[in-house]
Amino acid sequence: MIQLDKQYEPGEVEKRWGKFWEEKNFFHADETRESSAFSIVIPPPNITGRLHIGHAFNNTLQDILTRWKRMQGFNALWQPGTDHAGIATQNVVEKQLHAEGTNRQDLGREEFVRRVWKWRDESGGTITGQLKKLGCSLDWERDRFTMDEGLSKAVREVFVTLYEEDLIYKGDYIINWCPRCHTALSDLEVEHQDTQGHLYHLKYPLKDSEDFLVIATTRPETMLGDTAVAVNPEDERYQGHKGKKLMLPVLNREIPLIEDGYVDTTFGTGALKVTPAHDPNDFELGQRHELETINVMNPDGTMNSLAGSAYEGLDRFECRKKLVADLKESGVLVKIEDLNHSVGHCYRCRTVVEPYLSKQWFVDAKTLAKPALKAVKDGSIKIVPKFWENTYFDWMENIRDWCISRQIWWGHQIPAWNCGDCGEIIVARETPESCTACSSKNLVQETDVLDTWFSSALWPFSTLGWPEKTESLKRFYPTSVLCTGFDILFFWVARMIMMGIKFMGDVPFKDVYIHALIRDAEGQKMSKTKGNVIDPLEVMEKYGTDALRFTLAAFAAQGRDIKLAEDRIEGYRNFCNKLWNASRFVFMNLEDYKGSCVLDNTNTLSKPDRWILSRLNQATKDVNEALEAFRFNDAALTVYKFIWNEYCDWYIELAKPKLSGSPEERAATQNVLIHVLDSALKLLHPFMPFITEEIWQKLPQNENSIMVSAFPEFQESQTDEEIEKEMQVIMEVITGIRNIRGEMNLNPGLKLNVLIKTQNPEIQKSLLDQVDYIRELARVERMEAGSNIEKPKVSASSVLGEMDLIIPLEGLMDFEEERNRVEKELKKIEKDLIFLDKKLSNPNFVKKAPAEVIEKDEHRKTSLSEKQAKLEIHLKTIKQGLC
């Protein structure tokens, strides 16, 4: 006989089954298998990553879907992999070098890249091990890395194709420059933060005049690169100055006054300094007016020689300080105002980014966005929850070209070669031997690498073998669903849609499930610097992986951010224990059991048996429907309630008397206990894979693992509404008795006698049929049920539907308590009746509401009135007793 410990201990169990699943290769999806496919690609974690709570959440949801579909018989693939995470990884290794007293420049590019690979081989797998601990059923055989040979080939293929179609181009534009990372960033990689800054008002003198204009700027140091001042042509203040020249203070450079409708007459003084090399708007102004561009900064954020000898070499912020002091002294500075404005920061290192003119590579995003926009508009891709679609549309409709070149070393080097002789740019899939224009062998490859998100954008097909035409692609593309947080909707999701449609001719996934972000108990974003991170590994250690997974699923409602509270995890840890002990009970009663988990003979079933089977069927339906709609929380809660509130609270209790009944009764009950436990474990398995496997393996069945067993399916024939109603009445009586016992402080051990008066012969019969359950569960000695019951004077009583529940309490009666109890009940009824009366006496309601609603209310009113009358009589006798 199988004995379970009194408490569930997750640690050892999790290790054992994790290993078992992997050894049995259950996570593998075979592309040659015929059954219909279900596929998900993991949002590839950075190789620098350690599993944080966001990963745990995201991957738990994916694992739930994958396990569920796999059990449903789908050929289910969950594609694993990691991202090389260009800047992030480079920063990590650079930090190491710094600690060793060296740097990447000293190492040189080749050696540095070798060093990063070495780091990746040694530490890049951390997250993989952690995902395994979480129980993720990823097909590890297919593990991919964005810098793998195959995926790099895909990157080249895409780059070259887009270049050939003029969808990738190279040009001089203002980009976001991070002076610390020494690289360009895409617009998305800049985090805007509202910052309390200053607006400096400066006098720009007109040439050969005492007169001057006042301009306003937040970044005075950029004035050193000014090549014009602009005003709005409509601005009356400046009508007299048309065509004049100004002298740039400090450098005494002559600059023109130009007119452009872009200038906002209401901001500052209505005069705008124009710095085409250091501001995106000024750059456009400059292009329109053919202004010179003067770049006054070095890539590291210090001022260069064009800034003038007084400032050359200074850091941009030091320069600002010194310059402002100088301007104040020379009388150029008019005033300094406080200004709250948003300042861009590098999303990797938090350094203030600098708008910077430089030569970069861009993707023509507008062209690629069009079909990607359409795919969501026409429903080829569904975003859940739907409100994210608007955000997606908005961004895609206003998309700007994507800067894809990065001046770092770790990543996919751009497949472009510059001819040292004729200057030709050669973009090619294979490294060229010689220049296509002049046949020179003097070719140097572009040193820039591609934005990390460029390779991520190809993930749904590059991982399946593209550009080769593989079986895996055929079977698993398009993938079924993409599951991710909204923070990378633009970074990743939108770009995958663009690239998928462009290169596969089909969407990369049919559904996108966007989940919320997890915050701490105060609603703060978790971050290491704040020290408020919940470490999933610690939580798993403390409460068990299943408890964490279930908590995350139960929180996954569609809407607000998730404030993770530890007591919820504890609550679901308790649920594990509850399930464990219910199973323990089942196993304790199986020593003579000979059957299997499959119900063979339904004829011998008792009413509670039929009831729990019907309820199981309903739960099955609800779970499947909820998962189908990505309502993880509903699905989780359904299983929870079924197991705890129905199977444990009622069915096991109802089963106890039958287990000590006749051998036939005992056998039948064992059958149902086991069958329902078996099914409940399956329903729960996607959420709690470890404990369900542990218990399931002890059940009498022959399959390999619960994870490859068949997920329960709803069967119309298994629903039995009659039985559900009948059992409801029995439960009501039991609860009613318990209620009186509790409210009147009667000793729980005290056996009561119970009278039930009812005119309904069916209820009478049912009560008498099932008197054993009532006696057992409500601790009743004798029960009488009939239509001619006399109510003893000294008794507690309540009205339950068509039944009058009477408990004689001669010698035990606390009249005071009973009066309070009945008066409380009457008060409630009175309130309800007033409400119903009002409603039913409203002619419009009677006229317009659907018949069934009216009928329901009328019925309710009658039964409440009856109940009220009966209770009032009862109350009278109580009061007599009190006197």
Next chain:
RNA sequence: GGGCGGGUAGCUCAGUUGGGAGAGCACCGGCCUUACAAGCCGGGGGUCACAGGUUCGAGCCCUGUUCCGCCUACCA
């Protein structure tokens, strides 16, 4: 500036087509009832942010206000 999400019990949150609000935790009372004290039984607790509107009927639909959070933007 534009957009999105949220405001429901003391706390954390559900509430799927509109028909008088639920869970977990916390709280109160009673129980070691041989599966489980990480448990069992019973109980109290809500002007569903505010103000209007539509409707016979609104937590749910519409409008406005307010507070919180987030996204986005070329506010020098």
